[in-house]
Amino acid sequence: MFDNKGDKLLLEVEDDDADPEEQHPRCEHGPTVLFYRQSQLPEQGFYACSAHRDSKLCNFHLPAEQWRGQTSRTPLPVRNYPSSYSKPRNPSIPDPTLSLKALSEDKVNAQYFFDEAALNFLANQCKSIGARKVICMGAPRLHFHLRHKLQSFLLDLDERFAEFLGPEEFCLYNMCNNHFFYNRKPFEQFLGGTSPEQLLIVTDPPFGCRTELISHTLRSLRKLHNRINQLPSTPLSIFWIYPYYSANDIRQEMPEMEMSDYSINYTNHLRYTNVGKQSRFCGSPVRLFTNVPLSLLQLPVEEGYKYCQKCDCCTANGNLHCNSCGKCPSVNGQTYRHCESCDICVKPNYVHCTNCRRCTQKEGHNCSFYQTKQRCRLCDQKGHIETKCPNFRKAKLKHTKGCLLCGKRNHREQRCAHRSKYFKELHFMGETTIQYL
Structure with missing residues (x-):
């Protein structure tokens, strides 16, 4: 931001x-x-x-x-669970999300409920990976869908759910700082006696929420589970529902997260669906990010997905495998094409700009402005392109066509075998540091 x-x-x-x-x-x-x-x-x-x-x-x-420097700290008192609502678990109660008015504050508690296909898909993936317990963090409709099939616990900022659920399966919760408003002992009991392979966290945060906050909370829940079950630092399975255009933000915080091609639709959002006149031409941009191997996810054939043998995972029918890139490259539902000049796959409507050394949208393209938004393929810093790199001596750039490091035209600098001659790259915790030789 x-x-x-x-x-x-x-x-x-x-x-x-x-x-x-x-x-x-x-x-x-x-x-x-x-x-x-x-x-x-x-x-x-x-x-x-x-x-x-x-x-x-x-x-x-x-x-x-x-x-800074203050010594007195005033902790917030733990709120009592509404006494009139403390009902015992009853898996047969109707789903209140079908009748409650959805909250609409996009930055904190916007409620967009999964459609039936998304609910069935997520439930099937829980079964595929062998999950016995699911933490539904900001995903109330999924909780009511799962609670008659396996053990589920809802963490949500909407206190209205306390009217339908007891403390053994619901806690008023702020996912942006891992704050439990009620006594969290029932939640800790839910976590107890569960191996990491048996527990799954599914989170559907507001799309205006900073990814740093959600990733911190996910790590906090993992630490809590490990402490309760006396385990070493062991990861938990995570399904993070978020738009594909936030992929870099998520991976910046959690490099282990990969994006599935499955498109998540909502029932009460005009754009994040494949139904209606206002829906996007290539479908909902919402995807499932996960640290579970994508090969374990079974995307439904009847909804337009297939298995890619080369990638060893399911992908959208229109996502064609690129042998040059070594993957199925599309992220937005369109069929990408490989640009030989860029040495990457790009959106089908993009055109190559020799001045920017990139493919870009044809309409409204301003080279100077566009280049300030790019990440340099030499130093990996944002704000310029390779030919204007202030961190790399121009004397080394002997080649003006093709790869600036070796002169060959079948690749670009990010995949050049000569990179090690010019700098050393250190990778740690999702960050790349470049040392020039």
Whole structure:
């Protein structure tokens, strides 16, 4: 996220085991988040609500310099579960999401409910990977769909579900900071006695939520499960429902996450569906990101999916395998084509620009502006292209056609065998650091 001056907005979430002097102030929605610009130091930032970006919904705002050094911390009291709602588990109760008015605040608790096909698909994948218990984090309709088939626990910020579910399967919860409003002991009991292979987390966050917050919460739940079951640092299976255009943001935080081709549709969203006049021409952009091997997911043939033997996983019928790229490259539902000049597969409507050394949309293309949004194939930094790389001495760029490193025209710099002659690449925790030789 950037401000109107192009300065990236960074954030810090309170650590789960933070010492008292390192804890963040609290608002009514739990621990706040520290925000600061890339050009600032953290102590120059401010604390704000983790769940609400709109000050009309939560107006908490505290400059970091006013909080640093304080010694008194006031934890939020644990709220009692509504006594009139503490009903025993009854798998046969009707699904209230079919009658409740959906919340519509996109930045915090927008409720878009899965359609029947998506529910059946997710339920089938639970069976395929052998899950016995499912944590439905912000996915209430899935919880009511699963609860008569296996054990499911709903974590959601909508307290209306307490009217239909008891504390043994529901907790009022803020997924943006892993805050439990009720006593979390029933949830811990749900986690107990479960191996990592038997537990699955399915999360369907608001699409306006920062991926850093959701990934922190997922790691926190994993740590909690490992601690309760006295396990070492062991991963849990995750299904993260999010738009395909956020793939880089998710992988930046959780490099192990891969995107499935399955397109998730909602019943109450005009655009995120394949039904209606306002639906996108290539279907919903919402996908399933997971750390489960894609080879284990069975995408339904009757809905337009197939098995790719070369990729060893299911893919969309229109996603054709590219031997040059070594994968089925499409992410948006269109059939991509391979551009020999770019050495990558691109959208079918893109045209190649020799000045930018990239394929781009033909309409409204401004080379100077477009290049500021690109990532350099030499230094991997955003803001310029290879021929204008300030980090790589131009004296080394002896070739003007084809690959700038070796001169061959059948590939580009990112796949050149001569890269090791010029710099060393270090990969750690999803970040790449380049050292020039």
